[in-house]
Structures are given as structure tokens and as C-alpha cells.
Amino acid sequence: MVQPDRPGAPPDDALPGLALSEVAAMPGHLRTVRSPEFRGVVFHEVLAKSALNRVPGASSMPFTWTINPYRGCSHACVYCFARGSHRYLELDTGADFDSQIVVKVNVAEVLGRELARPSWRREHVALGTNTDPYQRAEGRYRLMPGIIGALSRSGTPLSLLTKGTLLRRDLPLLAEARERSGVSLAMSIAIGDPELQQSIEPGTPSARARLETIAAAREAGFACEVFLMPVLPHLTDGAAHLSRLLRDIRDAGAQSVLYGPLHLRAHVKPWFFAWLERCHPELVPAYRKLYPGSSSRAPQGYRMELAGRIRPLIRRYGLERPRGAPSPAALARAAGSATPGAPDAPTLF
Numbered sequence: 001m002v003q004p005d006r007p008g009a010p011p012d013d014a015l016p017g018l019a020l021s022e023v024a025a026m027p028g029h030l031r032t033v034r035s036p037e038f039r040g041v042v043f044h045e046v047l048a049k050s051a052l053n054r055v056p057g058a059s060s061m062p063f064t065w066t067i068n069p070y071r072g073c074s075h076a077c078v079y080c081f082a083r084g085s086h087r088y089l090e091l092d093t094g095a096d097f098d099s100q101i102v103v104k105v106n107v108a109e110v111l112g113r114e115l116a117r118p119s120w121r122r123e124h125v126a127l128g129t130n131t132d133p134y135q136r137a138e139g140r141y142r143l144m145p146g147i148i149g150a151l152s153r154s155g156t157p158l159s160l161l162t163k164g165t166l167l168r169r170d171l172p173l174l175a176e177a178r179e180r181s182g183v184s185l186a187m188s189i190a191i192g193d194p195e196l197q198q199s200i201e202p203g204t205p206s207a208r209a210r211l212e213t214i215a216a217a218r219e220a221g222f223a224c225e226v227f228l229m230p231v232l233p234h235l236t237d238g239a240a241h242l243s244r245l246l247r248d249i250r251d252a253g254a255q256s257v258l259y260g261p262l263h264l265r266a267h268v269k270p271w272f273f274a275w276l277e278r279c280h281p282e283l284v285p286a287y288r289k290l291y292p293g294s295s296s297r298a299p300q301g302y303r304m305e306l307a308g309r310i311r312p313l314i315r316r317y318g319l320e321r322p323r324g325a326p327s328p329a330a331l332a333r334a335a336g337s338a339t340p341g342a343p344d345a346p347t348l349f
Contacts, residue, residue: 026089030105035140041074041099043137048104051111051147052125063124063159067111069143071102073131075163076203078275079230082130084267093267094274098203101137108146115154122156122181134164136203144170152177159184161227165205165213171220178221186225187214187254191236192245199279200232207245211252218253225321228310229260233290233298234283237261237306243313250317257319259310261298264291 028046035043053066071085076098083093091100104110114120127133133144148170151158158177160167167185177183189210191197197207205213217224226249231237236245249257264272269291276284290298297303314320 026102038074038136038140041101041136043140044100044102045105046102047106048110050114051104051107052114061126061129063126065123065125066129067107067125067127067133067147068130069104069107069133069141069147070131070135070137072097072100074098074101074136074203075132075201077163077201078272079200079232079262079264079268081263081265081268083271084265085130094271101135103137103141104143105141107143108150111147112150115150115156120154120156122154125151125156125158126161127158128161128186132162132164133160134162134166136164138164138166145173148173148177152180155181157182159186161186161188163188163201163204163210165209168213168216171217171222174222175220183222184225185217185222186227186258187217188227188229189245189249190228190230191232192241192248193236196235200275207248211248214249214252214254223255224253226254226257226319227260228257230262231259231306231310232262233302234286235280237309239309239313242310246313246317246319250319254319256321257314258321259306259314261303261306263298264296266294266296269296 026044026046028048030045030047033043033045034041051067053068055061055064055066071089072091073080073082080097083097086093086097086100089100089102091097127147133147138144148158152173158181160174160183167187174183174185187210189207191200192207194206194208197204214224214226228242228245228249231242236242246257273284273287276287290302298306
């Protein structure tokens with residue numbers, strides 16, 4: 001049974017760190033909802049004033065606009081670069097980011113109005129560049145069909161990056177949109193070991209389930225790319241692990257792979273290191289050396305070493321990116337990763 005709270009009213013089972021003033025101050029707050037199917041997760045339903053977010057003009061992203069129907073993400077990936085976005089809601093970047101999910105319940109309607117403006121030029125729109133639009137909340141709120149439909153009807157091309165297997169539900173809609181305006185799909189799969197994957201990405205579908213989603217997308221006519229990022233030093237960067245994962249990705253029918261090493265922004269680093277100390281304390285000294293002080297990027301030497309190991313494997317499995325595709329550097333920045341395969345390239349993060 002869903003338990004809605006009055007707007008601004010303190011919920012009976014409020015989680016630590018969620019104060020009445022914070023809920024009341026949340027822009028457009030409509031109500032706070034809990035449901036038994038989502039134990040430990042709180043949904044803050046809000047009315048969005050806008051749906052399209054313009055990418056800063058100085059950015060080298062291969063698109064100009066993004067849409068983020070959710071803020072926060074129940075995937076709970078300990079390395080997630082987007083954790084910092086919760087600071088603007090006066091929520092923490094750790095447990096709150098994983099469990100306090102902001103839902104823009106009217107995003108499809110607002111988007112439809114924005115796309116109908118005479119000034120809209122049908123520029124490329126990207127989804128999944130911040131929090132995942134196919135996280136578990138989407139099973140409840142079903143925001144993506146409305147978003148896809150609005151973009152498709154307006155003739156606006158879109159791209160979508162996700163870890164969520166709920167993507168399969170919308171493949172027919174995406175196929176229709178592909179015929180009208182153009183759609184590109186990418187699945188994020190970085191960890192082949194099931195135990196490690198559930199430890200560091202506890203709210204995500206398994207790698208096997210994501211591979212099956214790639215196969216379903218291929219059957220629906222999509223040339224799906226895989227973002228193999230972040231590659232975790234001393235955990236997932238070995239040749240054996242990478243080879244097995246790339247083989248599985250090829251066998252699932254993916255077209256190409258984009259890779260990148262772990263990138264730790266300042267607001268993510270404490271959360272990641274807390275996980276490392278709990279689960280792999282023996283690696284803490286090595287990670288302190290790779291990511292000292294305020295450094296967020298692995299050193300050039302490591303990145304070159306990783307490139308020398310993974311690039312031949314990508315070629316072996318026929319997963320090189322097609323010519324004319326957006327640059328790996330730009331796409332990696334869109335995904336919040338360090339620049340892959342280009343150790344000296346600048347990065348926005």
C-alpha cells in the first residue's frame with residue numbers, strides 16, 4: 001500500500017538526514033511517497049518547471065540538450081559521478097542519493113510543451129547522462145514512454161544510456177522513434193564478476209540481465225554500444241576479466257565498446273573509499289597512490305597501461321567504434337568517466 005505524506009509534513013518513518021525544512025524547500029514538491037515494493041526508498045514527487053536542460057556552450061559534449069526525469073538513483077553505484085547533484089537539495093551524496101529519489105511526475109507534459117515551441121530546432125537530446133532513467137522507480141512511474149513519445153512526435157533525435165533492463169519494455173516505442181527521428185542506445189556494463197558487481201552496484205540488474213537486454217535490442221534492430229566504465233584498478237582491469245566480459249558483450253550482439261578508468265570526483269571519493277575500506281581494505285594503499293589528495297583521475301601512466309591491455313582485446317572481439325561516431329572523449333565526459341584511450345586529452349571533470 002502506498003503511503004503518501006502531506007506536502008511538507010514530516011513522514012513517520014523519515015530517514016536520517018531528511019528534515020522537514022528540506023522537504024518543504026524542495027522545488028515544486030508535491031508529496032513524499034513510500035511503497036512496500038521499494039523498501040528503504042523514498043520518492044519525492046515534484047512538479048518540474050522545465051524538462052530540457054541545455055548543455056553549456058563551452059562543453060565538448062556531442063549533444064546540446066539532456067533530460068533527467070529523476071534525481072538520485074537506487075542503483076546505488078558507489079562510484080557514481082552524479083552523487084554531487086544531491087547537494088543542491090541539501091541531501092547527502094551517500095545514502096540519501098541512493099534512497100531519496102526525486103521524481104518529476106509531469107516531465108512528459110512539460111517536455112511536450114517545450115518541443116512544440118516554434119523556436120525548437122529538433123536538436124539531439126540525451127538521456128542517462130546524469131541519473132539512470134531506467135532505474136527501479138521507472139517501473140512505478142512510467143515516465144519514459146511519455147518522454148520517448150514526445151520526442152518522437154516532434155521529430156527530435158535521442159540517445160539513451162542505461163544500466164536498466166526495463167529498457168526492454170520500451171523497445172517497441174524506441175523502434176518507432178528510430179524511424180521518425182533517430183535513436184541510439186548504449187548499455188553500461190563494467191563488471192563481469194557477479195559478487196563484485198552486487199557489492200559495488202547493489203541496486204543494478206546483473207551483468208547477465210543487461211547482456212540479455214542488449215540481445216533484445218539487437219533483435220529490435222538497434223546497434224547497441226556498451227560503456228565498459230569505470231574500469232576499476234586492481235579489481236576489473238586484469239586481462240582475463242576484460243577478455244571474458246568483452247567476449248560476452250560481443251556474443252550478446254553489441255556493436256562496439258567504449259571504455260574508461262575509474263574517475264573519482266571530490267564528492268564521490270569519500271563514499272567510494274568507505275566501500276573500499278569495508279570490502280577490499282588491502283587495496284586502500286594502492287588507491288591512495290592512484291588517486292592522491294584532490295586528484296580525481298588515474299595517472300597518465302596507469303591510463304596508458306590500461307589502454308595497452310584493453311585496446312587489443314576490443315579489436316580481437318570486433319568491438320571497435322565505427323568511423324564517424326562521436327569522439328570517445330566526448331562520450332566519456334557525457335558518462336562522467338575519465339577520458340578513455342586518450343591519456344593526454346582534457347576532461348571537463
